[in-house]
Amino acid sequence: TVIPTINRGLDEAESDLDQLPDGRLIVTWGLDDDAEIYTQTINAPPVPNVSQELVPTMIDSQDPSLGVLSNGGRLLVVEASDAHRSGIWGQLYNDLGEPVGAIFQINDESPDYQRDPEVTVLSDGTLLVTWLSGVVSSKGDMYAQRFSADGTQELGVEFILNTDSITNSGEADNARSLEITALDGGGFVAVWYSDYPTSSSSSDGLYMQVFDAT
Numbered sequence: 001t002v003i004p005t006i007n008r009g010l011d012e013a014e015s016d017l018d019q020l021p022d023g024r025l026i027v028t029w030g031l032d033d034d035a036e037i038y039t040q041t042i043n044a045p046p047v048p049n050v051s052q053e054l055v056p057t058m059i060d061s062q063d064p065s066l067g068v069l070s071n072g073g074r075l076l077v078v079e080a081s082d083a084h085r086s087g088i089w090g091q092l093y094n095d096l097g098e099p100v101g102a103i104f105q106i107n108d109e110s111p112d113y114q115r116d117p118e119v120t121v122l123s124d125g126t127l128l129v130t131w132l133s134g135v136v137s138s139k140g141d142m143y144a145q146r147f148s149a150d151g152t153q154e155l156g157v158e159f160i161l162n163t164d165s166i167t168n169s170g171e172a173d174n175a176r177s178l179e180i181t182a183l184d185g186g187g188f189v190a191v192w193y194s195d196y197p198t199s200s201s202s203s204d205g206l207y208m209q210v211f212d213a214t
Contacts, residue, residue: 018068028066037064037078067119067127071095075151077106077117077129088117088131092151106145107131108158124186124213125149130178142175142192161190161209186213
């Protein structure tokens, strides 16, 4: 099924798909050439809705990811400019898609680029936001920040995911292609690709780390 989207002669990319509590699907995507974020809800298969919504975000937002809360609300995260180069920003919405509160920055201050944000809803209902930190097309590390189930509170501080390679090399890893899978009890598994040797291997390849709920 083709999802009807706007047609403005621009590249539509960076899409994200989630399911709402009532069974509908919600598609989120960005426009490469226009730095705008859109969403579209889709009824139960096979008939899609035709309405679309421009999501109010930062002016130069890109690379969106959406996490659906248990009450039907949503947490949208995007990459956008900050006081340094680029940062990871979040916006909460209610179950009607209306903004709740102001846009807020998720990552701590950093002189490097922050990019490729993703939201994962964990099995205990809490939210995990992950992103890549580092210079574009060079060394980078992966960070994460937990949020409460309603998305309003940070749980602890941001933390690095690829700790093995950091410990061994003493410098930033070249980690990328991060995938997160939620585990029972609120934990998760992170899998990524790295060019740099770690304390457990002398070659590039795929690496995995398990994190518990605490």
